[in-house]
Amino acid sequence: MTVDLAGIPLSHEVLVASGCAGTGPDLQPYTPLADFGAVVTRSITLAPRPGGPLPRLVESPSGLVNALGLPGPGVEEFALRELPDLCATGATVIVSVWGETPAEYAKVAQRLRQADGVAAVEVNLSHPSGAAPDPAAVVHQVRRNTAAGVPVLAKLGPEALLATARACLGAGADGLSLVNAIPAVPMTTTGPALGAVVGGLSGPAITPIALRAVWQARQAFPDVPIVGSGGILTGPDAARFLAAGATAVAVGTALLHDPSAGRRIMTELADLSATDPGAP
Amino acid sequence: MTPGAQWRAKVLARRRSGRYTVLTVTAPGVADRCRPGQFASVAVAPDSGLLLRRQVWLGASSASGRDGGALELVLDPAEPGAARLADSDKGALLDVIAPLGRPFSLPREPLAAVLAGSGSAAAALLWLAAALGAQGSRFTFVHLPPAEPYGPLDARRLAADVWAPAAAEADTLLAGLAAAADVVYSAGPGTVLAGVAAAAGATPHQAALQTGLVCGAATCTACVIPVRGRDGVSRMVRACADGAVFNADLVRWDELGTIPPECHDGAPA
Ligand SMILES: Cc1cc2nc3c(=O)[nH]c(=O)nc-3n(C[C@H](O)[C@H](O)[C@H](O)COP(=O)(O)O)c2cc1C
Ligand code: FES
Numbered sequence: 001m002t003v004d005l006a007g008i009p010l011s012h013e014v015l016v017a018s019g020c021a022g023t024g025p026d027l028q029p030y031t032p033l034a035d036f037g038a039v040v041t042r043s044i045t046l047a048p049r050p051g052g053p054l055p056r057l058v059e060s061p062s063g064l065v066n067a068l069g070l071p072g073p074g075v076e077e078f079a080l081r082e083l084p085d086l087c088a089t090g091a092t093v094i095v096s097v098w099g100e101t102p103a104e105y106a107k108v109a110q111r112l113r114q115a116d117g118v119a120a121v122e123v124n125l126s127h128p129s130g131a132a133p134d135p136a137a138v139v140h141q142v143r144r145n146t147a148a149g150v151p152v153l154a155k156l157g158p159e160a161l162l163a164t165a166r167a168c169l170g171a172g173a174d175g176l177s178l179v180n181a182i183p184a185v186p187m188t189t190t191g192p193a194l195g196a197v198v199g200g201l202s203g204p205a206i207t208p209i210a211l212r213a214v215w216q217a218r219q220a221f222p223d224v225p226i227v228g229s230g231g232i233l234t235g236p237d238a239a240r241f242l243a244a245g246a247t248a249v250a251v252g253t254a255l256l257h258d259p260s261a262g263r264r265i266m267t268e269l270a271d272l273s274a275t276d277p278g279a280p
Numbered sequence: 281m282t283p284g285a286q287w288r289a290k291v292l293a294r295r296r297s298g299r300y301t302v303l304t305v306t307a308p309g310v311a312d313r314c315r316p317g318q319f320a321s322v323a324v325a326p327d328s329g330l331l332l333r334r335q336v337w338l339g340a341s342s343a344s345g346r347d348g349g350a351l352e353l354v355l356d357p358a359e360p361g362a363a364r365l366a367d368s369d370k371g372a373l374l375d376v377i378a379p380l381g382r383p384f385s386l387p388r389e390p391l392a393a394v395l396a397g398s399g400s401a402a403a404a405l406l407w408l409a410a411a412l413g414a415q416g417s418r419f420t421f422v423h424l425p426p427a428e429p430y431g432p433l434d435a436r437r438l439a440a441d442v443w444a445p446a447a448a449e450a451d452t453l454l455a456g457l458a459a460a461a462d463v464v465y466s467a468g469p470g471t472v473l474a475g476v477a478a479a480a481g482a483t484p485h486q487a488a489l490q491t492g493l494v495c496g497a498a499t500c501t502a503c504v505i506p507v508r509g510r511d512g513v514s515r516m517v518r519a520c521a522d523g524a525v526f527n528a529d530l531v532r533w534d535e536l537g538t539i540p541p542e543c544h545d546g547a548p549a
Binding site (some may be wrong): 020021022023026027029030048049050051052053054055056057059061062063064066068071073195203204233253255256257258259260261 | 283286323326329330331332333375377493495496497498499500501502504516521536537538539541543544
């Protein structure tokens with residue numbers, strides 16, 4: 001099953017969601033990265049980041065709340081080492097980018113423009129406090145600093161969805177990635193459960209919200225490519241996102257639960273379309 | 281590290297040991313690769329709503345038998361996900377990845393050792409004890425508070441001496457025992473191991489760190505701890521992939537849970 005995502009051909013409609021395959025190689029023995037339609041990297045920043053204090057990841061009913069703090073080596077090291085290693089697996093690589101300011105996002109995009117193997121750029125517009133300060137300005141900067149044939153996807157949370165999506169598309173985004181983990185504060189009986197206090201809720205707990213986002217965006221923007229994510233654990237879950245209007249789907253939390261989930265979801269999706277088009 | 285194998289393990293037997301539950305599960309082609317100090321990660325059925333895997337200590341392995349090998353998984357039902365796993369009936373299938381992490385390294389020749397563990401992590405030490413005993417090493421076993429001791433009868437059968445000190449006495453007892461020993465092996469949560477590390481002083485110390493909940497393929501970096509490399513540079517390393525057994529002298533125990541400013545995520549040198 002091939003799919004066209006904003007002009008790039010993907011071998012499959014199931015992708016790895018940003019941040020859920022580590023640096024890549026650790027997942028490879030369980031589901032070869034090349035079997036996915038694409039691998040979206042964790043969000044890459046201009047400077048190296050150590051990541052946030054522990055606890056960084058806690059369970060919540062049918063979900064996870066993560067506040068990893070975007071640990072990473074910075075774009076220079078990423079472009080020199082991680083990106084070539086990822087490309088060597090044969091995977092189609094979509095690089096997620098993040099910055100404190102529009103100018104910082106621009107610099108990350110500039111550096112990536114000089115690297116080989118970037119099939120698309122996904123702009124992570126989430127900040128721990130909610131959405132990035134000026135999503136349209138960020139998208140504009142990233143689009144301006146990315147080669148013409150390389151699509152730019154705006155990755156959004158469910159808040160103020162249509163207004164933000166419209167602004168991002170107006171600023172040059174070629175597609176949408178819906179949704180990011182949703183800002184959340186998990187608590188223990190004595191205080192915040194995460195070192196950083198605020199994290200992002202992911203997993204089946206957010207599926208209906210994510211489906212709402214995909215559905216509404218599809219209604220509002222009939223021709224825009226949309227990558228859907230939020231709690232996909234099974235083939236039928238993936239099919240629900242496609243039915244809501246997603247062009248492709250991304251699997252995140254499921255890979256933390258079961259590193260072979262990608263392969264299983266792809267098989268289940270194929271079985272589903274072959275045998276049971278009307279499954280619930 | 282070679283990645284752990286993932287398979288559907290069948291529960292062959294279930295037994296209680298105090299508050300703990302021990303599941304014997306099939307592990308064809310895997311059991312003979314497992315060593316004391318290594319662990320399994322086990323998924324709780326997703327209908328539980330619990331989405332991280334459980335780090336489960338291996339209590340023993342047998343490489344032969346009708347099922348082509350079996351492993352003992354030691355569960356502490358005080359944790360809700362482990363409680364769900366502990367309820368698995370004979371014949372149930374579990375999503376298991378093993379062996380994970382580095383094992384304890386055994387001394388080249390017989391030595392005097394102290395084995396200090398807390399809760400279900402003591403299972404790793406009891407398995408180690410059997411190997412040390414077979415080699416002729418002498419050892420003392422210390423059940424550390426606050427958890428109920430795991431396998432106290434096995435400890436008494438295997439060890440020359442067994443202690444279960446109260447919290448207030450543990451440090452002094454350990455310091456005395458460690459000073460008279462060639463090596464200390466410990467297993468348990470970070471707070472307990474930090475105490476063992478302080479008490480062990482200059483005695484070489486291998487510590488198996490319990491992180492409890494883990495992701496599937498060591499991709500999330502939720503378990504990072506600051507470790508000094510042999511090059512003198514400290515890095516954040518993943519306890520689930522680069523441990524669980526660490527050279528305790530290199531771990532920055534006082535800074536567990538924090539990210540010291542100069543430490544970036546990395547691999548141990
Ligand atoms: C451990 C973890 C790390 C993540 N890291 C990133 C990241 O670096 N950048 C990003 O845009 N989204 C990140 N996400 C969000 C996912 O890409 C995904 O959009 C979200 O979790 C919803 O999908 P899921 O329920 O399948 O996980 C992360 C999610 C998790 C659980
Ligand atoms: S628990 Fe995810 S990297 Fe260790």
